[in-house]
Amino acid sequence: MLKPITALLVLLFYCSTTVTAAELAASSESLHTQDLQRQLASAEFSTLQAGEQQFMTLYKPAMTAFNKGTVVLLPDWSQHAASPRMINLLRQQLVDYGWNTLSVMVPDPLPLTDAENLLTYQNELLLRLQAVMSKVQSSTGSVVIVAQGSSGAILNQLYQSSELAKPDALVLLSAYLAEPALNDAVSLALATHKIPTLDIQQQQDNAFVLASSKLRQQLVRKHIKELYRQRLLPGSMDDTLNQQWVFNEINGWLSYLGY
Structure with a gap:
C-alpha cells in the first residue's frame, strides 16, 4: 500500500x-484564437458559421472617404489571422488605401500532405470561404482575395472547379503544396481559372514555390490566361523591409486593375 x-x-x-x-x-486554431483575443481590440473580432462549426475573423474598415471594397486575407494553414508573415501588415495598411480587410482563421494544418487529407482540408476551407463570400458580397465594392502558402494553393482548386464564388482579383503569396504532383496540379488550376492573378514569390521561398515558377508561366500561356503577373522578389516575407515591398507590389497590381 x-x-x-x-x-x-x-x-x-x-x-x-x-x-x-x-x-x-x-x-x-483555438490556441491562436485565445492569444489574439488577449492581444487585439474586441471590436475587430467577428464570428462566422461554417456548417456546424464557428470560426473567427478579424475585420478592419477602410479609413478613406471612398470605399473600394474588401480584401479577404487567407493565411497559410500553419499561421493565424494576424500572422506576422505578411498578413498582419496587409490587414493594417490596406485600410489606408480604401479597403476593408477581413482576415480569416483557417482550419488546423494537416499532419500529412496526401490526397485524402488535402480533400478534407479543402472541404473545410470551402465552407469557411462560402460564409466569408456571403458576408463580403453583401457589402459595396470589389472583392479581392489574398491567400498564402498551402491555403492559397488549395484555393486554386476551388476556383478551377467553380465550387466557390470568384473574386474580382486574386493575390497568391508563396503558394505551394509540398508534393511534386500536387504542386503541378496547383499550377494547372491557377492557369485555367480566369481570375486576374498576381503570383508573388521570393528568392528565399520554399523550394516547391520556386520549382513551380516556370511551369506556371508555361501553363498560363498555353491556356491563354489574360491577366496574370508573376513577381520574384528578394529575401523572404519574414523581413519587415521585404514585406513593405510585397505590399507595394499588391497595391500597384490593384491600381493596374483599376481598383
Missing part, C-alpha cells in the same frame, strides 16, 4: 500529466 505522501505525489503527477494532455489536445 502506498504511504500517504507517496499517494499524494502520484495524484499530483497524474493531474499534471492530465492537464498537459488536455493542452496538447487543444487545436492550434
Whole structure:
C-alpha cells in the first residue's frame, strides 16, 4: 500500500500529466484564437458559421472617404489571422488605401500532405470561404482575395472547379503544396481559372514555390490566361523591409486593375 505522501505525489503527477494532455489536445486554431483575443481590440473580432462549426475573423474598415471594397486575407494553414508573415501588415495598411480587410482563421494544418487529407482540408476551407463570400458580397465594392502558402494553393482548386464564388482579383503569396504532383496540379488550376492573378514569390521561398515558377508561366500561356503577373522578389516575407515591398507590389497590381 502506498504511504500517504507517496499517494499524494502520484495524484499530483497524474493531474499534471492530465492537464498537459488536455493542452496538447487543444487545436492550434483555438490556441491562436485565445492569444489574439488577449492581444487585439474586441471590436475587430467577428464570428462566422461554417456548417456546424464557428470560426473567427478579424475585420478592419477602410479609413478613406471612398470605399473600394474588401480584401479577404487567407493565411497559410500553419499561421493565424494576424500572422506576422505578411498578413498582419496587409490587414493594417490596406485600410489606408480604401479597403476593408477581413482576415480569416483557417482550419488546423494537416499532419500529412496526401490526397485524402488535402480533400478534407479543402472541404473545410470551402465552407469557411462560402460564409466569408456571403458576408463580403453583401457589402459595396470589389472583392479581392489574398491567400498564402498551402491555403492559397488549395484555393486554386476551388476556383478551377467553380465550387466557390470568384473574386474580382486574386493575390497568391508563396503558394505551394509540398508534393511534386500536387504542386503541378496547383499550377494547372491557377492557369485555367480566369481570375486576374498576381503570383508573388521570393528568392528565399520554399523550394516547391520556386520549382513551380516556370511551369506556371508555361501553363498560363498555353491556356491563354489574360491577366496574370508573376513577381520574384528578394529575401523572404519574414523581413519587415521585404514585406513593405510585397505590399507595394499588391497595391500597384490593384491600381493596374483599376481598383
